[in-house]
Structures are given as structure tokens and as C-alpha cells.
């Protein structure tokens with residue numbers, strides 16, 4: 375068990391379980407099923423057939439304190455983000471496509487990842503926020519093992535597009551404190567057309583259930599800084615493509631009515647979106663207001679920064 379105010383992974387470090395999980399995760403790179411794409415390729419040999427285009431080493435685009443994340447992650451010291459290059463999804467409108475689809479970044483060793491985590495801790499960040507982690511879980515675990523042995527004590531945020539395998543989430547059970555998955559779509563046809571993954575809704579819903587089973591609803595300390603739990607992100611798309619009504623109904627009925635959700639307004643046409651109407655335009659104020667209204671009607675906990683934005687739009 376974790377002692378009061380210590381991150382989830384320390385008991386696993388003390389028992390040797392964290393080390394065992396690193397070995398298990400790396401072994402799976404040889405017929406890769408790390409994410410729900412289950413490509414089955416040997417990433418130690420080649421990246422050619424890997425859906426995430428990532429081999430044995432993770433690639434990092436940038437890292438540093440981030441103040442643009444949700445308030446419970448940012449607090450006063452910022453969220454310690456590490457942005458991984460490439461992605462296991464193919465969102466045709468990706469808002470970070472230079473990182474996720476072009477793959478800008480540098481290959482890193484687990485020792486480098488550990489140094490980044492320790493640097494973020496020494497800079498006063500409240501957490502380590504792994505952005506697009508689904509395809510590099512073995513490398514994250516290896517970096518964490520080194521960092522935790524060297525004194526890392528911050529909670530971990532798993533900031534994912536939400537196409538995660540249950541087998542890999544099992545490796546993260548007792549390691550991750552805060553899960554922050556996207557819930558992008560409710561309709562398989564829409565998911566296929568715009569992210570090239572037909573079974574995204576089913577995989578995503580199973581992953582969210584497992585994440586919530588592990589960490590529960592989001593809890594914060596008396597400063598309002600997140601300590602543990604589930605925080606869902608939902609990017610509103612033009613013409614209702616994100617299926618907001620079904621997504622919030624799923625969260626309310628099958629996760630928890632107390633689910634913390636960030637209904638995001640920042641959609642802009644990026645990457646290939648200009649060829650894919652109606653994704654070739656930003657969302658309207660009314661579309662955003664309707665999405666927030668649906669989440670409110672479902673009784674979910676809305677991210678306050680976004681509620682304030684809605685007030686400004688009125």
C-alpha cells in the first residue's frame with residue numbers, strides 16, 4: 375500500500391514489482407501489443423510496420439513545466455509535461471500533428487527520461503505528465519524505475535488519446551495516479567473516417583472503465599491540486615462529430631456521475647482537416663455551449679476553466 379501523500383508507484387518500487395513490470399513490458403516489444411492496435415511487430419528490429427513508428431527507444435519532442443493544462447494539474451508550480459513523438463492514432467485534424475504525425479523529436483534512453491522527470495520535480499512541478507504515452511509504456515516504466523530509485527516522488531499523469539490496451543493498463547495498475555484519457559468519439563464510422571480506427575469507441579470505453587476501476591473519481595488536495603483519479607478530455611468537433619451526448623451519457627451511466635470532464639473548445643482545422651469538411655472550420659460558440667450544456671445536464675464535474683470560458687462566450 376502507498377503511504378499517505380506518497381505516489382502510487384513507491385510500494386511497487388520497494389517490493390521489486392516495478393522492476394518485474396519493466397521486464398514484462400519490454401518483452402512485449404518483440405511482438406508488439408503495447409497498445410490496442412496490436413501490430414505484432416518486433417520493435418527491437420524495425421519500426422516499419424509499427425503503427426506508432428516507434429522502435430525500442432522512445433522519442434521525446436519536448437519537456438518542461440506547462441501552465442496550459444487543466445487547473446487541478448497546474449496548481450502554482452505547473453504540470454511537468456514530457457511530450458512523446460509519434461502516436462498510435464491517425465487523427466486527420468491532430469492539433470499537435472508535427473509531434474504526433476511528423477515525429478519531430480529526439481530518441482531517448484530510459485536514463486534520459488529519468489533525468490527529465492527529476493528535473494521537472496526540482497523545478498517545482500506538481501506531477502509528471504506523460505503526453506501521448508500509449509505506445510511507449512515500457513520505456514516510461516524503465517525511466518520511472520531509475521527516477522524513483524533516485525528520489526522521484528511526484529504523482530504520474532497518463533495523458534492519453536484513449537486507445538489503450540487493457541493488458542498494458544494492467545502494467546500501470548498501482549503506478550499511475552491520475553489517468554487523463556480523451557473520449558474522442560461515440561461512433562465507429564466517425565472514428566474510422568477521422569482517426570483511422572474503427573473500434574476506437576469500444577476500446578476507449580473499456581479503457582476508461584479500467585482506468586476508473588484503478589484510481590476512482592478525481593480527488594484533489596486542499597490547494598485544488600489533483601492527487602489521484604480520472605480526468606476525461608472531450609474535444610468538441612464541428613457538427614457534433616464527437617458524439618458529445620453519447621459520450622457524457624456513457625460517463626454518467628457506466629463510469630461515475632462524479633466524473634471530472636474537460637469539454638474542450640480549442641478545435642482548429644489542422645493537418646488534413648481542410649480536406650475533410652465539416653472539419654475545415656472551427657466550432658461555433660453555440661456548438662461549444664451545447665456540448666457544455668450536455669455535460670452539465672448529465673451532472674458531471676466540469677473543468678472550471680472551461681466553465682469560465684463559456685461564461686465569456688455568452
Ligand code: SF4
Pocket residue numbers: 406407408409410411412413414415417423424425426427428462508509510
Ligand atoms: S505500440 Fe501500438 S501502434 Fe505501436 S507497434 Fe505496438 S501495437 Fe503497434
